[in-house]
Amino acid sequence: MNPLFAFDDAQCQALAEAHGTPCFAYSAGVAEAQFQALRAALPQRVRIAFAVKANSHPSLLKRFAALGASFDCASIGELEKVAALALPPQRTFFAGPGKREPELAKALAMGVRIQAEGWEDLARIEALAQGEVAVNLRVHPAFEVTEGNRIIGGSGPSAFGVDEEDVPALLARAADLRHVRIRGLHVFAASNQRDASKLLATHAAVLDLAQRLRDQHGMVLEQIDLGGGLGIPYAPEETPLELSALGHGLADLLARHPWFTGELILEPGRFLVGPCGVYLARVVRTKESRGTRFAILEGGINHLLRPLLTGQAFPVKAVGRSGGSLPTTLAGPLCTSLDRLGEVVLPALAPGDLLAFGATGAYGFSEGMTHFLSHPVPPEVGVS
Ligand SMILES: Cc1ncc(COP(=O)(O)O)c(C=O)c1O
Structure with missing residues (x-):
């Protein structure tokens, strides 16, 4: 079976008929296999916290929870979905x-570990906390990291974390807080990286930074x-991340830093959910425009935003069709010429044909415009 597609053609047809189109479908078996393969490759001292932003479907959250996963949340909506799993904090x-304050209050009520991004987070937690609260500090490193696609944004100016050079002053200021205790470091600076050696180079630099912060600033x-940031293939020529190299590299890193006795x-x-998803959409109509063949689909960037953000199309197949290789521009139904899902090669298409987009289990539905990261949907107010 093609590893870029979690479901074969017969399964895609059956899903489309049973649930209608457009729709997303996720294979719990594929998600579980990704988790188990990663778990088996990593040293025991490395905890896996699934980034819920990639896909917050309750069936996947439940499956990962049963496998022992922890969860990384990025909004009150994600916190609520994870709270429903009733896990230890x-x-x-x-x-x-x-x-925002209600989000911090929710996190404090749940007793979860907050990754503070700067002084404002620390001050708000201090004001809300009843007793002692241990937090991690997110640091924006000065070293350059390589991303598969530019998503998090390298070592330049950043909205994320505290700039590395400002950390000593912040630690000194935080020492006077009554409730908040900084007890960990969080660094995330690169995304969709399939080269284990590049991931490990970043991880090594993070441990060196941690050691400096410990030795020089207590x-x-x-x-x-x-x-x-663990990457996945989005095209047949892209090779998967070598998990054993990542696991051995992290074990070596822990061995090189015996002073660190905590948890990575x-x-x-x-990585955990990308490969498990397909997005199914039918062709509404086709047209030729000044030498370009278009297929206009039932769904577009309202459901799959990533091609617009990164310039990379998802892998796509015409279900139940083989042969033919016509350059085709896939457009969605939105009234904007930004609504494009890629320029791809497919058999000649006709209205009603079913297309399956592979590797859409991550940042597909969850990145759909009103759903992004499960943030609350803003009300719309008509004022006369
Ligand atoms: C803080 C944090 N952790 C984890 C992730 C997950 O990244 P990925 O899906 O590339 O593994 C993200 C993605 O934006 C993130 O911002």
Whole structure:
């Protein structure tokens, strides 16, 4: 079976008939296999916290919870979905560069570990906390990291975390807080990286940074969170991440830093759920326009935003069709010329043909425009 598609043609047809189109479908078996393969490759001291932002479907959350996963949340909506799993609080983390007070209050009520992104987070937690609260500090490193696609944004100016050079002053200021205790480091600076050596180079730099912060500024480190960023193939020529290389590299890293006796955390999103999803949509009509063949589909960037954001199309197949290879521009139904899902090669299409987009289990539905990261939908108010 083609690893880019979690479901074969007969399964795609059956799903489309049973549930209508457009629709997303997720294979729990594929998600579980991704989790188990990663778990088996990593040292025991590395905790896996699934980044819920990638896909918050309750069936997947339940499956990962049963496998022992922890969860990385980035909004009150995600916290609520994870609260429904009734897990011990230490299995949930709360990150995000713009945490609002109700979100922090919810995280504190749940007792989860908050990844503070700066002084405002620390001050708000201090004001809300009843007793002592251990938090991790998200740091925006000065070293350059390589991303598969530019998503998190390298070492330049960033909305994420505290700039590395500002950490000593912040630690000194935080020492006067009554309730908040900084007890860990969080660094996540790269995304969709399929090269284990590049991921490990970043992880090594994070441990060196942690050691400097501990030795020179007395930072207490119960946890070091290395973020996500484990990449997946989106095209047949792209090779998968070598999990054994990643696992051995992390074991070596722990051995090279015997002073660190705490826990390492990885927060993969894309890796765990990307491969498990397909998005099914039918062709509404086709047209030729000045030499370009278009297929206009039932859904577009309202459901699959990633091609517009990253410039990379999802893998796509015409279900039940073989042969033919016509360059085709896939357009959605939205009234904007931005609504494109890619320029691809497919058999000649006709209205009603079913297309399946593979590897859409991560940042597909959850990145759909009103659903992004399960943030609340804003009300619309008509004023006369
Ligand atoms: C803080 C944090 N952790 C984890 C992730 C998951 O990243 P990925 O899906 O690339 O593994 C993200 C993604 O944006 C993130 O912002």
